[in-house]
Amino acid sequence: MRAHRPDPPSARHDKACIHSEPLPHFVDDYLAYLYEVLPSQASLDGAHQYDDLLEDLNRAAIDGHVHALAGFGRRLHQIDPAALQRTERVEHSIVASNIEARMFELEVVRSWDRNPQIYAEALGTSLASQALFAYAPETERARRVVSKLRQAPRLVQAARDNVKECPGIFLKTGLEVWRGALKFVESDLPRAFSKLDDLHILGELADASTEASQAIHAYIGHLETDLSTRTKASFRLGRENFERKLKLEEGITLSADRLLAIALRELREVQDEFRSVAGRLNGGDPMRAWSETKEQHPEPGHLVRAAQAQVAELAEFLQRQSVVTMPEAEPVVVAPSPEFYRWAFASMWTPGPFESKPSRAYYYLTDADPVWPPERQQEHMRDFNFPTLWNISIHEVYPGHFLHYQHLRQVERYGNRHFSRPPLSLKAGPTTAST
DSSP, rough: OOOOOOSOOOOGSSSSOTTTHHHHHHHHHHHHHHHHHHHHHHHHTTOOOOTTOOOOOSHHEEEEEEEHHHHHHHHHHHOGGSSSHHHHHHHHHHHHHHHHHHHHHHIOOOGGOOOOOOHHHHHHHHHHHHHHHSSOOOOOOOOOHHHHHHHHHHHHHHHHHOOOOOOHHHHHHHHHHHHHHHIIIIIIHHHHTOOOHHHHHHHHHHHHHHHHHHHHHHHHHHHHHGGGGGGOOOOOOOOHHHHHHHHHHHHHOHHHHHHHHHHHHHHHHHHHHHHHHTSSSSGHHHHHHHHHHHHHOOOOTTTHHHHHHHHHHHHHEEEEEEEEEEEEEEEEEEEEGGGGGTTTEEEOOOOOOTOSSSOOEEEEEEEOTTTTTTHHHHHHHHOOOOOHHHHHHHHHHHSSHHHHHHHHHOOGGGGOOOOOOOSSSSSOOOOOEOO
């Protein structure tokens, strides 16, 4: 998935294998390549040299990416793990799995020809990173947004060319995310750069937004009509592919049967514990206790305020109890989810570990939509009952993903560089709790 640019593609992955190549040198080269072909991921990591680009997801670029990854795999294979230090031997294995996982995603899972959502997320996430994180002056970030918007029709065309059939659930979610991306382009971006006083850039931003909006509108129509008749594909990976995916991405080597047995055992233990605790409440009826617990939730429109209080209390608790070191950082902004990300229950958008200066992080929560009927709003908020909301805030902010990223910035090995999940999953930027 090579970034669109006028220069010939980089050939660094085709360089001759060097048996004595140091692993750190290989890692630097590999990550530099990934940032070149995944500019949105680079930006989220805090590497901004490709911020004016969108991913190129046309078929030729995807084939080229597979070829490049195979070349990196051959290079890494020439580095003998036995000659490395103990830590580097572990890292060698991690990098090897990372390369193989990316190839597995592109060649076997093939999300790029099954799921229209990934294209919408690529666009929305790429634009949002420029609007949210003030790593550069507003004028410079606005120019990069203009450049990305100019490339949006190309990204839309790649989605149209690649996705010919898809599972129904992928179509449903894809439509939701594309509609959100459209709202983001038409409403959120103008607000994000409303204080910009450069009339020339504002004019370009308006023109580029119109171009992008027209392309997105047309593709949404295509999804609603043409593609909606071709939704018989299965979303299932199958046992073998599922086990392979877990091994490569998570390092889990257990069989699906073993994982299911563990999950069922844990479920039974949690259910037994719940019955024991709930049995001491409200007359001993566990289902009644659970039902009443779910009714204790923020009212629609008050979710952000409730989460803000939780985040403040969690930070105070960790500091007071000295549970974990709290590196100095900008305060976390708690806010409603952007339109293009309302498919997620909650998400944490944290500046990448390569950012040269502190920048604010954003903890987004998807409140009930005021246009929904009252009963649907209440149903939505029941899943944000206070115990569940505490769990989400702990997971996403303190001591979860946000604090993890602050510690990641302290890691010195390989210049703080780290490995994301395979391309197209887009999990390495914002972390999400899906509905």
